[in-house]
Amino acid sequence: MARSRGDKEESEKYLGLLKLVQILSFLVVFVAGIIIGLSTSSHMNQYFTSQAVLLSSTNHFAAAPVTADFESDCNIVQQQQKQQQSGDQVGGCLSFGKFIHPTESNATHGMSDSELFWRASMVPYKDGYPFERTPKVAFMFLTRGPLPMLPLWERFFRGHDKLFSIYVHALPGYKLDVSQDSPFYARQIPSRKVGWGTVEMADAEKRLLANALLDFSNERFVLLSESCIPVYNFPTVYSYLIGSAHSFVDSYDDPSRYGRGRYSRKMRPEIRLFQWRKGSQWFEVQRKVAIYIVSDTKYLSIFRKYCKPACYPDEHYIPTYLNMFHGSLNANRSVTWVDWSMGGPHPATFGPENITESFIQSIRNNGTMCLYNDDQTSMCYLFARKFAPTALKPLLNLSAKVMEF
Numbered sequence: 001m002a003r004s005r006g007d008k009e010e011s012e013k014y015l016g017l018l019k020l021v022q023i024l025s026f027l028v029v030f031v032a033g034i035i036i037g038l039s040t041s042s043h044m045n046q047y048f049t050s051q052a053v054l055l056s057s058t059n060h061f062a063a064a065p066v067t068a069d070f071e072s073d074c075n076i077v078q079q080q081q082k083q084q085q086s087g088d089q090v091g092g093c094l095s096f097g098k099f100i101h102p103t104e105s106n107a108t109h110g111m112s113d114s115e116l117f118w119r120a121s122m123v124p125y126k127d128g129y130p131f132e133r134t135p136k137v138a139f140m141f142l143t144r145g146p147l148p149m150l151p152l153w154e155r156f157f158r159g160h161d162k163l164f165s166i167y168v169h170a171l172p173g174y175k176l177d178v179s180q181d182s183p184f185y186a187r188q189i190p191s192r193k194v195g196w197g198t199v200e201m202a203d204a205e206k207r208l209l210a211n212a213l214l215d216f217s218n219e220r221f222v223l224l225s226e227s228c229i230p231v232y233n234f235p236t237v238y239s240y241l242i243g244s245a246h247s248f249v250d251s252y253d254d255p256s257r258y259g260r261g262r263y264s265r266k267m268r269p270e271i272r273l274f275q276w277r278k279g280s281q282w283f284e285v286q287r288k289v290a291i292y293i294v295s296d297t298k299y300l301s302i303f304r305k306y307c308k309p310a311c312y313p314d315e316h317y318i319p320t321y322l323n324m325f326h327g328s329l330n331a332n333r334s335v336t337w338v339d340w341s342m343g344g345p346h347p348a349t350f351g352p353e354n355i356t357e358s359f360i361q362s363i364r365n366n367g368t369m370c371l372y373n374d375d376q377t378s379m380c381y382l383f384a385r386k387f388a389p390t391a392l393k394p395l396l397n398l399s400a401k402v403m404e405f
């Protein structure tokens, strides 16, 4: 007992000593922490200031001329904002407005495709938005050059400025000639050449989607050609698209040689015949689906390798990819009407003699029913193709009466 008591006392003494040492060492660490903290914070300030100087100077000298241009643009914004002295707006390239709508005033930028696709694939992890977000529809025009239906589109867009954005992919070097007050002004995105029927078509579609994704307010994305027209007015098109739970990408299994016949067994095991789909390239997708498409590299590179004429990536890539991974988000039908009834490899083109009130009415509602948010509707098409440039005049004549814009 005694021995054990003595042991206890001894160990208690020992423990007391240990505690003292602990407290002392804690104090030492604490004081040292304060000293280190104080000295580094002053160093840090110096460090960041010098880094900023270093960064701004390397940017000016090392960047390519194009990039330098854009950065000086940023500087201009910065200066203007400084002059305005409006608190939270100060920040130039880092201003919040520039972040959520970076290409609002001019769709040109200095990013390469891979930089663009990477940036466009970013998704906020946080729910909700720290700004009042009015969802917009992005109208993406894929054209070789001129847009002959431009006056009709300008009429369609008039008065709805806050609800849409326009992006134009034309051949490199082509300059769309529009007046400064047109919604098409400064909306050309950096482009590359597009060989008909090649994978470059899918690349261009992806480029349009990525550019439109940079604007965080764009919620729906519709691909249009130079021969497309709207057959309903803007408010109708807007609420139809914004209100839809699904994307409108034509996607079906065509057992003929024009469908399954274009599949290559070399695409196995990633893509199998039962997953293969076909559909018109003129799609309409919601933001989530646009991000999925822009983020894919794996499947597009399989198409790049194995889908060559008579396989056309623009008719198979997106329909197949969505069918494989995001089928439930797709209505599997297009909202762009087209007439294949004549047969042959190209759909019918309509000239001035074909433009009548009853013809346009039959596109708006031809009696066929389709699904919209799980309900039947007779309103299946919002856009139509193909229209010859000469059809513009009679269309403008009809637009107020029939299309209501």
Ligand SMILES: *[C@@H]1O[C@H](CO)[C@@H](O)[C@H](O)[C@H]1NC(C)=O
Binding pocket: 069, 070, 073, 106, 107, 108, 185, 186
């Ligand atoms: C858009 O910005 C680019 C680069 O700064 C410039 O070259 C181009 O002229 C601008 N376009 C318009 C229409 O202002």
Ligand SMILES: *[C@@H]1O[C@H](CO)[C@@H](O)[C@H](O)[C@H]1NC(C)=O
Binding pocket: 246, 322, 323, 324, 326, 327, 328, 329, 330, 331, 332, 371
């Ligand atoms: C579209 O097809 C997918 C299969 O790819 C299916 O899961 C989906 O339910 C279809 N969408 C509608 C609206 O029927």
Ligand SMILES: *[C@@H]1O[C@H](CO)[C@@H](O)[C@H](O)[C@H]1NC(C)=O
Binding pocket: 348, 349, 350, 351, 353, 354
């Ligand atoms: C357009 O109208 C002309 C003349 O009536 C007719 O021959 C032609 O078939 C029509 N085109 C289409 C695509 O309906």
Ligand SMILES: *[C@@H]1O[C@H](CO)[C@@H](O)[C@H](O)[C@H]1NC(C)=O
Binding pocket: 337, 338, 339, 366, 367, 368
């Ligand atoms: C309506 O248009 C669709 C698509 O072009 C076509 O398949 C269908 O046959 C048309 N229906 C009528 C009654 O014309």
Ligand SMILES: *[C@@H]1O[C@H](CO)[C@@H](O)[C@H](O)[C@H]1NC(C)=O
Binding pocket: 393, 394, 397, 398
């Ligand atoms: C425009 O439409 C009216 C009828 O609404 C018609 O009388 C006139 O000929 C049309 N003009 C053109 C250029 O098509």
